[in-house]
Amino acid sequence: MHLAELPEAVRTRVIAAAAVAVAAAPIEQLPAAVAAVARFAPAKRARSGAAVLAAAVESDAGFRALVATAVRDLAGPSAADSPGAYRPAADTPVALTDSPAADEADDVTAVALAYLAGAEVPQAALRRLRDQHSLAAARRRITELEREIDALAGRLAGESAAGGSAGIRPDANSSNGSAAELARLAAQAQNLQGRLREQGVRLRQARDEAEAARAELQELRHTAAQQRDRQQAEVARLEDRVAMLNRRNEAMHTATVTGREAQQRERGAADRRIELLLTALAQSVTGLRREWSLQSGGELPGDRVAAELRAGHRPAAPVSRVEQVSELLAVPGAHLIVDGYNVTKTGYPQLTLTDQRDRLIRSLSALAARTSAEITVVFDGAAVRTPPPAGRKIRVLFSPPEVIADDVIRRLVAAEPVGRTLLVVTSDRAIADDVAAAGAQVVPSELLLRVVHPLG
Known part of the structure; x- marks a missing residue:
């Protein structure tokens, strides 16, 4: 233009x-x-x-x-x-x-x-x-x-x-002319x-x-202003949404990295603990070999069983010396099972049953403090209740109704794995034969009393 x-x-x-x-x-x-x-x-x-x-x-x-x-x-x-x-x-x-x-x-x-x-x-x-x-x-x-x-x-x-x-009176011609002019x-x-x-x-x-154009212009301006405001609000909302998503992504990324690092640290620590346990176990095995002076070339277990079958099997003889008891209790993982009333009635029958139990439990607690052995004492009587001993934990069991303590001891021995050092303290011949046949070492009640009361 x-x-x-x-x-x-x-x-x-x-x-x-x-x-x-x-x-x-x-x-x-x-x-x-x-x-x-x-x-x-x-x-x-x-x-x-x-x-x-x-x-x-x-x-x-x-x-x-x-x-x-x-x-x-x-x-x-x-x-x-x-x-x-x-x-x-x-x-x-x-x-x-x-x-x-x-x-x-x-x-x-x-x-x-x-x-x-x-x-x-x-x-x-x-x-x-x-x-x-x-x-x-x-x-x-x-x-x-x-x-x-x-x-x-x-x-x-x-x-x-x-x-x-x-006062002029026009003639006809002038009048006609004026009329024509006026007309x-x-x-x-x-x-x-x-x-x-x-x-x-x-x-x-x-x-x-x-006016219509001006009104149309005003309407167009108003509509344009509304559209601009809506667009600005939408842009602001989208920007806020994008910023929120960015913050969430950053937080998730940070959490993922932190979690991965924490997992790596935990796994490293767990591997280190296992390594330490394996090292300690290897050192323990080496120490046991050195302490026990293990020698190779001895008789194989199968040959020994075969020889016993040919000669007729006889249960192992009961432990007879205090030193043997101490050595067996020093073996890692040893378990000492005590026929409670058999020991107390042998050592101090003049006391009431309650006092007998309390004295035996205190003596066994002292023994547990000196050794690392697991100790379980079994009494007859389902209705009897006694508080657990102070100090080192001693497992105290009472036979259930219509069950005697002898049967509980037999179940304890049968539940133990083969090869674990197991000592059963009793002077009851029937129990002694059964547990000896199951592989347990039998310790007479008098011998345990000498162990727990060396000056008695």
């Missing part, structure tokens, strides 16, 4: 901005023709140099950019009052529309900047400016018609007054009134169209 095709208000704004731009720009940056205009007085630049400035704006892109900057400077809060703002002629009546001057100035600025930038001119603003121009032209034409009607009415009144005061003037006045009404209708239509 060329400058000549734009509304008058836009052309005026562009030329005014160009006059300001040539005064502010260095002379060497201006085209040669415009440089001459720059030397004019400020009031003369836009008036006398308008053609030169318009040609430069049309042909020189650099100068057009300078003019665009000047247009922005002129378009401020009081853009309507700026030097380049559109103003109606001095003889133009008051505007017949409700459009504020600031809105018109905004449209002028928008169209001028779009033209100077080479962008598409906003059609809504262009339409409003053309409507304003049409309204101004209509107002001027109505004013002219009203003046013509007033002049014609005055002229008729003057002619009528002049004819009456002179012509009346027709002309009626024609002018019709044209005035037509202009009024067009003016109202133009005003209605301008």
